[in-house]
Amino acid sequence: MSVAADAGLQVLFSSDSVVSVRLSAALLIAAFLFLALPFCFRKNIVDKHGHPLPPGPLLRYAFLRKYPERALQAWSKTFGPLFSVFMGNQLFLVISDARIARELLVNNGAIFSSRRMYFMKNQTILRGRAITASPYNDTWRQHRRIASQLLTPKAIQGYAAEMDYEAHILIRSLFRESQMGSLPLNPAHIAGRYALNNMLSISFATRTDSTSDPLVERALALATEFMDLTGPWSNIIDFITPLQWIPTPMRTRGRKLHDGIIEVYGAMILRVKARMSAGEDVPDCLVKTLIETQEQERLDWEDMCMLSAVFTLGGVHSTSGVIQWFLALISSHPEIQARAHEELDRVVGRDFWPTAADEHRLPYIRAIIKEVERAHAPFWMATPHYSTEDFVYNGMYIPKNTALVLNCYDIHHNEEKYPDPYTFNPDRYLGDNLSCAESSKLPNAMDRDHWAFGAGRRICPGVHVAERELWLAISRLLWSFDIKSLPDEPISLEEYEGESGRTPLPFRIQVIPRHDRVQAILEAEDEITLVK
Ligand code: HEM
Numbered sequence: 001m002s003v004a005a006d007a008g009l010q011v012l013f014s015s016d017s018v019v020s021v022r023l024s025a026a027l028l029i030a031a032f033l034f035l036a037l038p039f040c041f042r043k044n045i046v047d048k049h050g051h052p053l054p055p056g057p058l059l060r061y062a063f064l065r066k067y068p069e070r071a072l073q074a075w076s077k078t079f080g081p082l083f084s085v086f087m088g089n090q091l092f093l094v095i096s097d098a099r100i101a102r103e104l105l106v107n108n109g110a111i112f113s114s115r116r117m118y119f120m121k122n123q124t125i126l127r128g129r130a131i132t133a134s135p136y137n138d139t140w141r142q143h144r145r146i147a148s149q150l151l152t153p154k155a156i157q158g159y160a161a162e163m164d165y166e167a168h169i170l171i172r173s174l175f176r177e178s179q180m181g182s183l184p185l186n187p188a189h190i191a192g193r194y195a196l197n198n199m200l201s202i203s204f205a206t207r208t209d210s211t212s213d214p215l216v217e218r219a220l221a222l223a224t225e226f227m228d229l230t231g232p233w234s235n236i237i238d239f240i241t242p243l244q245w246i247p248t249p250m251r252t253r254g255r256k257l258h259d260g261i262i263e264v265y266g267a268m269i270l271r272v273k274a275r276m277s278a279g280e281d282v283p284d285c286l287v288k289t290l291i292e293t294q295e296q297e298r299l300d301w302e303d304m305c306m307l308s309a310v311f312t313l314g315g316v317h318s319t320s321g322v323i324q325w326f327l328a329l330i331s332s333h334p335e336i337q338a339r340a341h342e343e344l345d346r347v348v349g350r351d352f353w354p355t356a357a358d359e360h361r362l363p364y365i366r367a368i369i370k371e372v373e374r375a376h377a378p379f380w381m382a383t384p385h386y387s388t389e390d391f392v393y394n395g396m397y398i399p400k401n402t403a404l405v406l407n408c409y410d411i412h413h414n415e416e417k418y419p420d421p422y423t424f425n426p427d428r429y430l431g432d433n434l435s436c437a438e439s440s441k442l443p444n445a446m447d448r449d450h451w452a453f454g455a456g457r458r459i460c461p462g463v464h465v466a467e468r469e470l471w472l473a474i475s476r477l478l479w480s481f482d483i484k485s486l487p488d489e490p491i492s493l494e495e496y497e498g499e500s501g502r503t504p505l506p507f508r509i510q511v512i513p514r515h516d517r518v519q520a521i522l523e524a525e526d527e528i529t530l531v532k
Contacts, residue, residue: 047390051397054093056084062240063087064233067496069380069409072096076410082396088239090116092384092403096410098417102445104393104404105385105456113457114386116403119238121230124254125261129306132314132383136457143307146297148461150202150286156465158284160356162201165525167472170194171480172522174511180519181512184486187327188320188506191473192220195320198469199311204268205285218264222309223316224498225257231499232381232405262302265309286311315462317501318378319469325376326369326474328493328504329424331485336426340365340478341514350517354475356468360433365475367429370449372474373436374412375424376493377452378501382406385458408451417446437463480518481511 045053056079064071064087072094075083081097095101104112114136117123126133131147134140149155156163173190175181193216197207200219208216229235229250237243237250244251272287282288287308290299299307330337343364348354359366384403391398398404413421418428432439432449439449440459453460460466477483485491489508496502513519 045397045399047392047397047399049392051392051395053091054082054084054393054396054398055079056086060086060088063236063238068231068233069407072381072405072407073410073413076407081410082393084402087233089241090239090403091399091401092405093398094405094407096407098411098414098445098448098451100393101406101411101451101455102448104391104398105406108391109456111389111391112385112387112404114388115458116384116386116401118230118232118235119241119244120235120250120254121238124251125226125229125258126306127258127302129303130310130313131307131461132310135386136388142297143303144461146289146293147286147307147310150284150289151461151465153464156202156468159198159202160468162207163198163468163472164355166194166197166201166207167469167476168522168525169197170473171476171518172525174477175480175513175518175522178511181481181510184489184508184510186506186508187511188324188503189216189220191320191323191327192216192316194323194473195316195318195469196220196223196312198319198465199315201285202465203286203308203311204272205283205288206268206271218260219312220316222257222260222264223313225253225260226313227317227498227501229254229257229499232384232403234499261309261313262305265305265312266301269304269308311462314460315466317498317503318462319466321378321498321501321503322369322372322376322466322470323473323477324504325378326372327477327483327509328491328507329372329375330368330478331483331509332491332493333424334484336368336424337478337483340368341482344475344479348479350515353479353521356471358475359471362475363430363433364426365478366471367426367432368478369470369474370429370432370436371424371426373452374418374450376502377408377412377450378503379452379454380407380409380502381500382408382451382454383458383500385456406451406455411451435464435467437467477511480513480522482514484510484512486510 042053042058057075075085076094076096081095082100083094085092085094095104115122115133117128117135122128122133128134129143131140131143134143170190174185174187177190178185193208196216196219200206200208235250237248269287272282273291275282276288276291290304290307294304343362344354347361348358354362384405387398387400387402387404390400412418415421429449434449436449436453440453440455442448453463486508491507492505495505497505
């Protein structure tokens with residue numbers, strides 16, 4: 001290379017450096033100003049009567065990635081049970097008190113029941129559908145009405161036999177895979193298939209007949225990816241708009257997930273359609289309802305796919321998460337397990353295992369389930385609600401388009417309602433004879449059992465199904481097994497996986513059959529394969 005050319009390149013190179021240094025400096029200043037702006041302007045955000053925003057940290061945050069509930073808890077200690085925080089351009093209000101949650105989300109549900117259009121969850125993956133992602137409008141009402149028909153206590157009687165059967169298979173899979181309790185195992189995939197099969201049966205009148213079925217892997221992978229990509233605080237791309245314009249790996253993952261949902265669930269709808277066209281008497285299920293009412297309800301293909309996916313996306317990791325948290329907790333609390341075994345032996349005996357009808361006779365087992373849901377709700381932040389009008393609460397201004405987070409972590413650790421809240425203590429629920437669905441309707445917020453299923457008009461419509469699934473699984477796990485942790489493998493109850501739905505880090509336990517009737521009952525039924 002000639003000297004002149006070399007010198008030219010050096011000039012070019014050094015002028016590039018100057019440009020890039022200037023650009024970086026400009027970006028840094030812009031980022032600093034962006035994050036610090038609320039520091040200057042927060043006090044100026046008032047309504048026409050001068051009501052200020054609820055107090056909160058001054059800086060704007062780009063995202064909260066790991067264990068956000070801990071940051072929220074620290075802030076609520078400093079700023080109180082209703083505080084505000086800016087995430088990028090979005091104002092969030094965090095509710096850490098049951099009474100405020102009831103006042104805003106339930107009593108003023110007409111104003112606080114929409115959803116923020118998150119870039120990742122609502123715009124990219126679900127495209128504003130699937131009930132959970134719909135704004136509070138007629139489409140949401142229509143989709144929720146269609147889905148809820150399948151989830152009422154009366155409707156689930158129609159799936160009672162299938163749910164009972166899946167609980168049988170859950171216990172049998174643990175029994176067999178652990179070789180009658182002699183080998184330790186990680187229960188995650190078995191709990192996952194249990195929850196998945198229940199959702200497949202309600203949604204598609206089908207099931208998977210082994211954990212190695214490729215559908216189990218695919219559907220669970222989609223549900224896991226959904227939980228990882230849709231945390232209410234965790235994605236910087238949700239809060240910094242320019243990042244949404246460029247092809248980041250995050251955006252690519254969101255689009256891929258959307259396409260995966262359409263592909264997998266679309267194919268399953270077509271299978272149900274083919275069964276119906278072939279004249280088969282397909283049992284009642286969500287997709288049968290969708291196919292039969294598609295024209296009348298004016299559902300397009302994307303509606304059909306997203307609606308058929310919604311139970312699996314919302315009802316698998318949540319329910320299997322509670323079962324996994326139960327197994328993690330109970331194996332670390334042998335004294336609680338011994339009391340549960342005593343109640344089961346005394347009330348149902350050892351000849352038969354508990355059924356749905358025994359729930360009211362086994363208050364301690366019910367209390368255990370509620371205590372697991374309180375101590376380890378799968379969604380610490382529920383799903384944020386969104387306001388559609390300006391509102392003033394207790395002299396504080398809540399502008400239209402504010403996202404409201406139900407901070408279940410703080411609410412579930414409130415000393416006044418739950419003395420010694422960090423201790424796993426089912427006794428606190430003895431005497432509570434209401435289902436979670438019934439309890440959510442109590443007029444006094446402090447009487448409600450817990451908030452794991454959310455609140456108000458967006459409360460989880462799957463609550464009745466989830467309660468039935470959890471009852472059958474947990475009462476039978478306790479009836480069948482001594483559940484033990486391994487001396488050299490402590491189970492972490494603090495850490496977890498998942499950005500929106502939380503499951504424990506992988507762990508292993510031993511499930512040792514408690515008596516001879518366990519095997520006899522388990523071998524009494526064969527695994528069935530339904531048409532897929
Ligand atoms: C232990 C299990 C479950 C837990 C803890 C749970 C929890 C939740 C929570 C916290 C919400 C948000 C509520 C709110 O915005 O206030 C929700 C919404 C939802 N859940 Fe569940 N859920 C569970 C099981 C299920 C099941 C089994 C299904 C389906 C059969 C389901 C379907 C839905 C749907 C469709 C929504 C969106 C509702 C809407 O936006 O209108 N969930 N769930």
